[in-house]
Amino acid sequence: MQVEILPxxxxxxxxxxxxxxxxxxxxxxxxxxxxxRFTLLYLLGxxxxxxxxxxxxxxxxxxxxxRTLASLERQGLIRAAPGKDKRERRWSLTSDGRKALAxxxxxxxxxxxxxxxxxxxxxxxxxxxxxxxxxxxARMRATDGVDRFxxxxxxxxRL
Amino acid sequence: MQVEILPxxxxxxxxxxxxxxxxxxxxxxxxxxxxxRFTLLYLLGxxxxxxxxxxxxxxxxxxxxxRTLASLERQGLIRAAPGKDKRERRWSLTSDGRKALAxxxxxxxxxxxxxxxxxxxxxxxxxxxxxxxxxxxARMRATDGVDRFxxxxxxxxRL
DNA sequence: GTTCAATACGTGTATATACACGTATTGGGC
DNA sequence: GCCCAATACGTGTATATACACGTATTGAAC
Numbered sequence: 001m002q003v004e005i006l007p008x009x010x011x012x013x014x015x016x017x018x019x020x021x022x023x024x025x026x027x028x029x030x031x032x033x034x035x036x037r038f039t040l041l042y043l044l045g046x047x048x049x050x051x052x053x054x055x056x057x058x059x060x061x062x063x064x065x066x067r068t069l070a071s072l073e074r075q076g077l078i079r080a081a082p083g084k085d086k087r088e089r090r091w092s093l094t095s096d097g098r099k100a101l102a103x104x105x106x107x108x109x110x111x112x113x114x115x116x117x118x119x120x121x122x123x124x125x126x127x128x129x130x131x132x133x134x135x136x137x138a139r140m141r142a143t144d145g146v147d148r149f150x151x152x153x154x155x156x157x158r159l
Numbered sequence: 160m161q162v163e164i165l166p167x168x169x170x171x172x173x174x175x176x177x178x179x180x181x182x183x184x185x186x187x188x189x190x191x192x193x194x195x196r197f198t199l200l201y202l203l204g205x206x207x208x209x210x211x212x213x214x215x216x217x218x219x220x221x222x223x224x225x226r227t228l229a230s231l232e233r234q235g236l237i238r239a240a241p242g243k244d245k246r247e248r249r250w251s252l253t254s255d256g257r258k259a260l261a262x263x264x265x266x267x268x269x270x271x272x273x274x275x276x277x278x279x280x281x282x283x284x285x286x287x288x289x290x291x292x293x294x295x296x297a298r299m300r301a302t303d304g305v306d307r308f309x310x311x312x313x314x315x316x317r318l
Numbered sequence: 319g320t321t322c323a324a325t326a327c328g329t330g331t332a333t334a335t336a337c338a339c340g341t342a343t344t345g346g347g348c
Numbered sequence: 349g350c351c352c353a354a355t356a357c358g359t360g361t362a363t364a365t366a367c368a369c370g371t372a373t374t375g376a377a378c
Contacts, residue, residue: 001211001326006295008287008317011267012274013179013186014198014217015290020172020179021365022218022297027172028366036334039173052160052356058173059181061336066358068334087343087356108170115171118296118308127289128167131174134286136165137277138181149277158167160356180335187336195364211326220366225328227364246326246373 016134023115030111031104036060036068038108041093041101044078046159048092051080057159059135072097132156175293182274189270190263195219195227197267200252200260203237205318207251210239216318218294231256291315 009015024035031038039058043049051069055062069091072078077097080089093101116124129151137149168174183194190197198217202208210228214221228250231237236256239248252260275283288310296308 001209001215003212003215005311005315006291006298007216007315008291009198010271010317011186011198011201012271012283012287012290013182013194014201015287015294016175016179016182017194017198018218019290019294019297020175021220022294023172023175025218025366026297027170034333035172035176039168039170039176042170042173050160050356053162056160056162057166059177059184060334061180062357063337063359064335070358071333085344085356089357112169112171114306115297118299118306119293120307123289124171127293128171128174130282130286130289131171131178132165132167134278135174135178135181138178138185138274139165140277147273147277148279152164156164156166158169184336193363209326219364221327222329222367223365229328230363244326244374248327 026115027108027111030107032107033104037072038104040068040072041077041097041104042108043159044091044093045098045101048081048090050083051089051091054091059139129155185274186267186270189266189273191266192263196231197263199227199231200236200256200263201267202318203250203252204257204260207240207249209242210248210250213250218298288314 009018027035027038040054043054043057049057051065052062054060054069055065058065060068069078069080073080075096076094077100078091079094079097080091082088083090119127133149133151140147140149168177186194186197199213202213202216208216210224211221213219213228214224217224219227228237228239232239234255235253236259237250238253238256239250241247242249278286292308292310299306299308
């Protein structure tokens with residue numbers, strides 16, 4: 001039951017979902033952890049963040065994030081501190097979390113380098129930029145008047 | 160906690176996951192069903208297929224597919240027939256399934272048209288082709304000798 | 319025909335995802 | 349101060365995802 005060539009899909013969303021399943025599988029083999037968990041560790045390794053801010057940046061549902069963060073907290077990898085606003089939870093890595101991230105980072109970098117080489121540096125960069133555009137375009141409120149997404153002239157900051 | 164601009168992510172896999180969450184959310188609002196379920200109905204609307212073949216085409220884990228197909232079968236939308244090989248299950252739409260697909264298709268086409276307009280036809284087409292390439296590249300066996308993905312010169316068939 | 323590795327599929331379990339709904343805090347209008 | 353809509357977060361429930369493991373069938377080697 002071998003599929004010789006991979007057909008294109010008419011649905012952009014189905015194309016995205018398929019590519020994500022395929023690539024996520026590749027990364028998770030290399031990382032020995034799940035991509036969502038690594039993504040959170042990596043992000044919090046850059047800077048501590050309030051929960052709602054993480055949800056927006058990664059476009060993760062608020063309630064999904066609650067459980068994944070709770071799980072990382074149970075593992076002792078992250079810790080929450082209340083902000084001035086007592087409703088907020090500001091998350092940061094614990095020292096165990098930093099150690100775990102340090103162990104995973106080289107594996108992630110290898111996976112990135114391998115797949116980047118496989119695709120070619122040019123396509124890789126274009127792809128990341130385009131995926132950021134697509135994520136932003138899908139979040140666009142339909143009632144904005146213009147139903148046309150305009151990519152930024154200056155590249156957005158990279159995290 | 161509003162994020163003014165969406166930053167790029169260093170991780171290609173995280174970029175893919177974020178874009179997929181964002182776009183899937185958009186489509187599911189429009190479809191009033193889940194994207195995986197619609198994708199299966201759409202595919203089986205084109206042609207009946209054996210389970211393992213579906214798994215490969217959509218790069219869905221075999222065991223995930225078992226449950227989603229079972230759910231659609233419980234709803235009476237699809238039906239399995241055994242092949243000559245008694246291990247195989249060949250799936251096709253029931254008449255209820257064809258009706259359901261007919262109801263959903265216009266909504267899907269509207270969602271596609273809207274988002275395609277938003278992105279622009281050119282970027283849309285390039286994106287679907289690239290996502291197909293990426294899915295194929297990630298499936299490439301590392302031991303193929305060449306660790307370099309070559310896109311096909313002739314576009315693959317579209318389903 | 320018998321044996322056995324490969325193939326097609328299912329089940330138990332765990333995380334990821336997201337909707338509906340609920341609680342606590344904040345800040346502005348009065 | 350009081351009221352109340354908005355905000356930040358959690359819980360119950362359902363589907364999606366995928367690994368480890370198990371069963372049935374096939375086909376080829378002998």
